[in-house]
Amino acid sequence: MRNDYNPLDAVPALEAPAMLVHTQSFLQEIRDGRPEMQRLIKIAGLQTCPIIFTPTDDEVVQAILKENDLDVAQYYLQHNEYIVKSKFLHAVFSAETDPELALRFEARHGFSLNDNMLMGNHYFHYHISHSSKRGISLDRALDILEVYHVKSGIFKLRANDITNQFLYDLITVNKVIPNYKSLFIEFYHVKSAFPKYADTIENLLQSLHDRTMLINKCVVELKYQSLRTVTNNASTEVMYHLSYLAVLVTGSFDNLAWIINYIYDLGFSLTENNRIKVKLQNPVYPQKKHSEAYYKALAVKAMAISSYLLSDKVSCLIDFIYPLRDAIQHRSFIRPLTVGGANRKEDKLLIWFPEEVRQVLQRYYKPESFGFASEMSGLMSRDYYDIYVFSKKLHTEITQLINTVCGLIMLTDIVPVSVQQIQLINETKASLARDPFVGLKPQQFMAY
Structure with a gap:
């Protein structure tokens, strides 16, 4: 890391994170165009921070990097030193010039000695590699770049096209739950088929969108606290954003339950006493019968949705967040813990969760996939989780659940739809694929 400085420690960052990509590690990913x-x-093409690729002999990869006008380093031997030259950097980086040593190194490690020497240098904050033990993963690098851009207020779609956080938040919601947009478009064109509950359904759909947007923002904040240099000062920020995240997630479950209720006419009402029965929790595992009537009605009207929500994975995901939310709201509050590594940059931010969280997770998941720190938990006789891993995993699973349920709601199969309406729906979807705001009124922006 350049000058031992973490660019995320200051907001806005005093300097942009400089990243060196070890191209040889990602030849297949570049060739295949993996997401x-x-x-x-794409981020490298925005030119908002230095992202430099090491040289490669692969002609296909060379062409892809050139086509995207990326900053690709070149090595030159000058006297008894190697020089690296790129748009970002022109400097000496190695005095290892023995050709036999270079051949032996590459034969042993699978990448060049010059790459290794440059990755070990101090010119970059991070180097991205899965060949070198000193590198960070591509996934972690993308999180660092996301946090840097959001926290610094840099929002760009293309190198010369600046947008704002409002549009960025909309784009992010559409990215993580793309089926929501299709559902809202369909509902917007057939809402007259729900004369009694159209406004209620529209408000619930809007609320689901808003909660997903806020979930996205909470996760970015938790990544930020985890990726900067860990200190005890982060504790209150983590407690705040994690507490809000738990409430938002359970709120999104409630939104889905009520959207399904009114669209499929399951017979429950927000204004009547039977509203306590509208829950997505599996009535078997929590040993509560509140949602039994809800799922019986759902199985009759929408078997595919019922089967999905009651599947082992999804019911486990829904159930495990409630003990956490209940602890936050009613019992012992979550508690952060800073764990020291070999040096300050390796410190981790852990969070104490109630034991019930792990007990429910074990029904389907390995708790470690959610960041459960088994060694530290054993030492402390309490359950601790790595907040970085936890927030990322929870975000992925929750947005996948919301997106899948939105995709399973088939409005055109529920209400009569004319050929003209279907054509108009398809035209609107096609138009929005090109321009997300074409033909919409300002008050509809958030829903798209």
Whole structure:
């Protein structure tokens, strides 16, 4: 890390994170155009921070990097030193010039000695590699770049196209739950088929969108606290954003339950006593019968949705967040813990959760996939989780659940739809694929 400085420690960052991509580690990802690498290439093309690729002999990869006008380093031997030259950097980086040593190193490690020497240098904050033990993963690099851009207020779609946080938040929601947009478009065109509950359904859909947007923002904040240099000062920020995240997630479950209720006419009402029965929790595992009537009605009207929500994975995901939310609201509050590594940059931010969280997770998941720190938990006789891993995993699983349920709600199969309406729906979807705001009134922006 350059000058032992973490660019995320100051907001806005005093300097942009400089990243060196070890191209040889990602030849297949670049050739195949895998989503994570495409995202990194797009960010590199924005020219908002230095992202430099090491040289490669692969002609296909060379062409892709050139086509995207990326900063690719070159090595030159000058006297008894190697020089690296790129748009960002022109400097000496190695005095190892023995050709036999270079051949032996590459044969043993699978990448060049010059790459290794440059990655070990102090010119970059991070180097991205899965060949070198000193490198960070592509996934972590993308999180660092996301946090840097959001916290510094840099929002760009293309190198010369600046947007704002409002549009960025909309784009992010559409990215993580793309089926929501299709559902809202369909509802907007057939809402007259729900004369009694159209406004209620529209408000619930809007609320689901807003909660997902706020979930996205909470996760960015938790990444930020985890990726900067960990100190005890982060404790209150983590407690705040994690507490809000738990409430938002359970709120999104309630939104889904009520959207399904009114669209499929399950017979429950927000204004009547039977509202306590509208829950997505599996009535078997919590040993509560509140949602039994809800799922019986749902199985009759929408078997596919019922089967999905009651599946082992999804019911486990829904159930485990409630003990956490209940602890936050009613019992012992969550508690952060800073754990020291070999040096300050390796410190981790852990969070204490009630034991019930792990007990529910074990029904389907390995708790470690949610960041459960088994060694530290054993030492402390309490359950601790790595907040960085936890927030990322929870975000992925929750947005996948919301997106899947939105995709399973087939409005055109529920209400009569004319050929003209279907054509108009398809035209609107096609138009919005090109321009997300075409033909919409300002008050509809958030829903899209």
